[in-house]
Amino acid sequence: MRERFHEHLDSFAATLAILCESSGTAMREATVALLRADLELAEKVIDDVGRIDQLALGCEENAFTLLALQAPVAGELRQIVGGVHIVADIGRMGGLARHVAQVTRRRHPDQVLPDDVRTEFAEMGRVAVAMAATAGDVLAGHDPERAAGLDLDDEAIDEMQSRLLVHITGPAWEHGVQAAIDVTLLARYYERYADHAVQVGRRVVYLVTGSNPPGSGALR
Amino acid sequence: MRERFHEHLDSFAATLAILCESSGTAMREATVALLRADLELAEKVIDDVGRIDQLALGCEENAFTLLALQAPVAGELRQIVGGVHIVADIGRMGGLARHVAQVTRRRHPDQVLPDDVRTEFAEMGRVAVAMAATAGDVLAGHDPERAAGLDLDDEAIDEMQSRLLVHITGPAWEHGVQAAIDVTLLARYYERYADHAVQVGRRVVYLVTGSNPPGSGALR
Numbered sequence: 001m002r003e004r005f006h007e008h009l010d011s012f013a014a015t016l017a018i019l020c021e022s023s024g025t026a027m028r029e030a031t032v033a034l035l036r037a038d039l040e041l042a043e044k045v046i047d048d049v050g051r052i053d054q055l056a057l058g059c060e061e062n063a064f065t066l067l068a069l070q071a072p073v074a075g076e077l078r079q080i081v082g083g084v085h086i087v088a089d090i091g092r093m094g095g096l097a098r099h100v101a102q103v104t105r106r107r108h109p110d111q112v113l114p115d116d117v118r119t120e121f122a123e124m125g126r127v128a129v130a131m132a133a134t135a136g137d138v139l140a141g142h143d144p145e146r147a148a149g150l151d152l153d154d155e156a157i158d159e160m161q162s163r164l165l166v167h168i169t170g171p172a173w174e175h176g177v178q179a180a181i182d183v184t185l186l187a188r189y190y191e192r193y194a195d196h197a198v199q200v201g202r203r204v205v206y207l208v209t210g211s212n213p214p215g216s217g218a219l220r
Numbered sequence: 221m222r223e224r225f226h227e228h229l230d231s232f233a234a235t236l237a238i239l240c241e242s243s244g245t246a247m248r249e250a251t252v253a254l255l256r257a258d259l260e261l262a263e264k265v266i267d268d269v270g271r272i273d274q275l276a277l278g279c280e281e282n283a284f285t286l287l288a289l290q291a292p293v294a295g296e297l298r299q300i301v302g303g304v305h306i307v308a309d310i311g312r313m314g315g316l317a318r319h320v321a322q323v324t325r326r327r328h329p330d331q332v333l334p335d336d337v338r339t340e341f342a343e344m345g346r347v348a349v350a351m352a353a354t355a356g357d358v359l360a361g362h363d364p365e366r367a368a369g370l371d372l373d374d375e376a377i378d379e380m381q382s383r384l385l386v387h388i389t390g391p392a393w394e395h396g397v398q399a400a401i402d403v404t405l406l407a408r409y410y411e412r413y414a415d416h417a418v419q420v421g422r423r424v425v426y427l428v429t430g431s432n433p434p435g436s437g438a439l440r
Contacts, residue, residue, distance in 0.1 A: 067297040077287040084301055088308065169398045177400045178389045184401045185408065 024132030026097035031125030045101035131197035147201030244352030246317035251345030265321035367421030
């Protein structure tokens, strides 16, 4: 019975890592679709995220099964409850990748992004996908050290978002209000995606050490 | 021991209801501050949400204490894990009210909103705050019927957001890109706030009935 419980717990952790990888892939492909105005790829992302949702729901059900199967001890409980939070964060990451794909689909066959912001979004996409990979590694290895790196990446994305907002409200912007709005919302999606990746890292740190990293604020 | 556990569980549920009410108050005051360009009130909201964060963190700690105190049975576990999710949703609602207040503070002493969108935001604020109240009632009474009403309010807010986006990208918009971006982000904050209120309702339904309401998608 105890053994079966631990098998379930391992499978739960493995599913989290798969979910995190899938959310990373979704954002990578969503960014490519955005930069290429690739409708087919955008639709693939939207379908894939539907599957991530299903997997996330199954993962949560699995957590309840684990809890019902055998009264777990405190440390195991903390792991499961923390895991349920992590599922929610990773699910949101997938949802944000879907938002990026939906903007691409909405504007197709037009390009969403004017030329002067394409590099910035390519870079935001690159950092966001790297953050999903780091969060997945932290999840798999329970290595709090790597979680700290997520904060640096998060700051980088915040700075890119700020630069974009300054650019689109400045005199050099000549693409009108619609493009400005698309850029604003897209930048926000990447910024939120990064925030959730940071939260995944913090959750793992919390599970391992029992306390929040300094200056991390409330876990939400 | 068992009695003490139930006292803790009750106090956990009561704290959730208080948190939900506080997040509603924060959004109500944030909307008033936005409409009046009231810096003092905006700063009060920002401070208050800091306290909501602390309360949310304490609430989560409390959940772990509950779990450690006595191995709860499956139904109680489900309630605690669901409650931890609800804490996260309500915390995000507070965070979004803070975002609204921060935009007000950033533009002060200027008005953020041009006259032609003020009514729309007053209405989005009204519906959002009503949703927090409904979510709080659902939480307190575990009444799945009222949770369904949240979906209707959520649709109303989605429609207001769509109308706003059409308006600011149309020929009648004469307030430039900066105002359009502020309106875009603000509308998104209200829309996300409504989404989280819906999630709170769905969580409660799930806790009560053990299944998702039809068409609700994955719980995230």
